[in-house]
Amino acid sequence: MSTTDTRVGPPAQTATLRTASGREATRWVSAHCREVPWLTTATVLSTVAGAALQVLPVLLLGRVVDSVAEGDSRSGLAGIGVTLVAAALLGAVATAVSTYLIGRLGADLLARLREGAVRAVLGMPSARVEQVGRGDVLSRVGDDVAVLSKGIRTAIPTVFSAGVLVFIATVGMFGLDWRLGLAGAGALPAYAFALRWYLPRSAPLYRKQRVAQADRAQALISGLDGIDTVRAYRLEESVREEVTRESWRVRDLGVDVFRFFGRFVGRENRAEFIGLVLILVVGYALLEADAATLGEVSAAPLMFHRLFTPLGAIMFTFDEAQKSGASLTRLVGVLGEAEEGRLVGDAAAEAGEGASYAVAVEGLTFSYPDTEQPVLRDINVSIPAGGSLALVGATGAGKTTLAALIAGIGSPQEGSVRIGPHDLAGLDEAGARALVSILTQETHVFSGSLAEDLRLAAPGASDAELLGALRVVGADGWVEALPEGLDTLVGEGGERLDSTKVAHVALARLVLGRAPVVVLDESTAEAGSEGAAQLERAVLAACAGRTTLFVAHRLTQAMAADRIAVLDAGRVVELGTHDELVALGGRYAELWRAWREGS
Numbered sequence: 001m002s003t004t005d006t007r008v009g010p011p012a013q014t015a016t017l018r019t020a021s022g023r024e025a026t027r028w029v030s031a032h033c034r035e036v037p038w039l040t041t042a043t044v045l046s047t048v049a050g051a052a053l054q055v056l057p058v059l060l061l062g063r064v065v066d067s068v069a070e071g072d073s074r075s076g077l078a079g080i081g082v083t084l085v086a087a088a089l090l091g092a093v094a095t096a097v098s099t100y101l102i103g104r105l106g107a108d109l110l111a112r113l114r115e116g117a118v119r120a121v122l123g124m125p126s127a128r129v130e131q132v133g134r135g136d137v138l139s140r141v142g143d144d145v146a147v148l149s150k151g152i153r154t155a156i157p158t159v160f161s162a163g164v165l166v167f168i169a170t171v172g173m174f175g176l177d178w179r180l181g182l183a184g185a186g187a188l189p190a191y192a193f194a195l196r197w198y199l200p201r202s203a204p205l206y207r208k209q210r211v212a213q214a215d216r217a218q219a220l221i222s223g224l225d226g227i228d229t230v231r232a233y234r235l236e237e238s239v240r241e242e243v244t245r246e247s248w249r250v251r252d253l254g255v256d257v258f259r260f261f262g263r264f265v266g267r268e269n270r271a272e273f274i275g276l277v278l279i280l281v282v283g284y285a286l287l288e289a290d291a292a293t294l295g296e297v298s299a300a301p302l303m304f305h306r307l308f309t310p311l312g313a314i315m316f317t318f319d320e321a322q323k324s325g326a327s328l329t330r331l332v333g334v335l336g337e338a339e340e341g342r343l344v345g346d347a348a349a350e351a352g353e354g355a356s357y358a359v360a361v362e363g364l365t366f367s368y369p370d371t372e373q374p375v376l377r378d379i380n381v382s383i384p385a386g387g388s389l390a391l392v393g394a395t396g397a398g399k400t401t402l403a404a405l406i407a408g409i410g411s412p413q414e415g416s417v418r419i420g421p422h423d424l425a426g427l428d429e430a431g432a433r434a435l436v437s438i439l440t441q442e443t444h445v446f447s448g449s450l451a452e453d454l455r456l457a458a459p460g461a462s463d464a465e466l467l468g469a470l471r472v473v474g475a476d477g478w479v480e481a482l483p484e485g486l487d488t489l490v491g492e493g494g495e496r497l498d499s500t501k502v503a504h505v506a507l508a509r510l511v512l513g514r515a516p517v518v519v520l521d522e523s524t525a526e527a528g529s530e531g532a533a534q535l536e537r538a539v540l541a542a543c544a545g546r547t548t549l550f551v552a553h554r555l556t557q558a559m560a561a562d563r564i565a566v567l568d569a570g571r572v573v574e575l576g577t578h579d580e581l582v583a584l585g586g587r588y589a590e591l592w593r594a595w596r597e598g599s
Helices: 022-034 037-070 074-122 126-132 134-153 155-176 178-185 188-225 227-232 236-288 294-339 399-406 429-435 450-454 463-472 476-480 499-513 529-542 555-560 578-584 587-598
Strands: 359-366 376-383 388-393 414-419 436-440 517-521 547-551 563-568 571-576
Touching: 022 037, 022 074, 022 294, 037 074, 037 155, 037 294, 074 134, 074 155, 074 294, 134 155, 134 188, 134 294, 155 178, 155 294, 178 236, 178 294, 188 227, 188 236, 188 294, 227 236, 236 294, 359 399, 376 388, 376 399, 376 547, 376 571, 388 399, 388 555, 399 436, 399 517, 399 547, 429 436, 436 499, 450 463, 450 499, 463 476, 463 499, 463 529, 499 529, 529 555, 555 587, 563 578, 563 587, 571 578, 571 587, 578 587
Parallel strands: 388 547, 388 563, 436 517, 517 547
Antiparallel strands: 359 376, 359 414, 563 571
């Protein structure tokens, strides 16, 4: 089970997942290109060949002009013509092959990146996911993947092949005459200034746009998740205004991006004008001085003009390429989250079959980031192996936070949580899950058969073991009444399960998981009175023989625990059995008296 009530971290959007630098993203791409050397080499060679064959006809046209001027025979011109046609056809084939290979290489890289990012998010500590907010997470594995996928299909192949063509055409200009080449190169400073102006400003702007889209997603998700609360308190207009505000922010940034790109295009056009004028002036001077042939002077502006198409393609797809680059850095950044927070990996601490571990919390103090006062202060509690402890207190006392820390979700600033011989601070979340299972008041039934849903906790469990777990929690009766028993489809599009049956499924998973320590955070709170009584018996059966921590929503559950800890303002103010605390006449006695009167 999972719920926002178990969040151990700051409210959503106070932090985001890391974003890699451009250099880090480039290193990632280069490393993965080296893993497919034949595909990478074939892509580069076909792209270079295609660019060279596209430039060759322009050079041949210069030869045609010189041949006509010199009065060469028609057979010579025919030979040049045949070569020109062959070059054009071969160039088209090479360009097509290059486009295919670039797409294939890009698709391979995207698949690796997408799988790595999704794996990193799924393996991320729960506290980290709750800290950054699901909007940021979903925008990375959703929007950023979509943007990068589109860029790989369109912009990135265009920019790469056009860049190679620009290089080959520039070399061809110098091959005509070094002075004509220098004249064409005179446009390079204008291009460089345009890029130098554009690049440092564009990437942050696109990243800002992606962040705004993540904030919009978070606002929408928060409203949908809490739709019942929103309706109960008539907050529809407030939620709508927040989503509208974030949507307008995304729109305004889109307009800024469009205007910014328009200014970049203007600078590129000025660079083209400068280069063409310089070539025409220098070409005329060389022709007047008889320092170059008419064919060379004629081919030079055509060659420079040949640059217009690839440069224009780069310009008009650079916008998409920059978006892809921004998405790439955000996705590679997710892969690097392991540097800042341990990802879930292989369990470092396996509990033996039938193992029973004690829980010891010593000197625990915990504060959320950006808060002045600790949520928990100097907590010292213990649960003997196989025993149980109930946490009781008013809303905001710190019960859920303490339960989450004991479950290994988050780490205290001071003190320790030990499960048997293991300090949770030394384990990743997989290691903690091998020792502790946590159930909360919300659960999720996945779409599929009931058997598949139960096997999430024990992939190798047989049908007999699944039925045994259901029998332990008292769910075998309604399961046997299902149309197809364990093979009945549940979840979205399947059999509808009420809250009591959903809790039964979660408790059966708990039995199958066999972790020696169990944390239950108000796990029967959503059931009605009759269902709650039934589930309380199921909880006791599922937890039999295990070290158990209850966050008690009903004091009848607290009564069933061996001991009760009363929290108030982040401190344990009372600790003892039910009878001892009632006799004490303190805070717990007041809660007990109020609960009985309310009942």
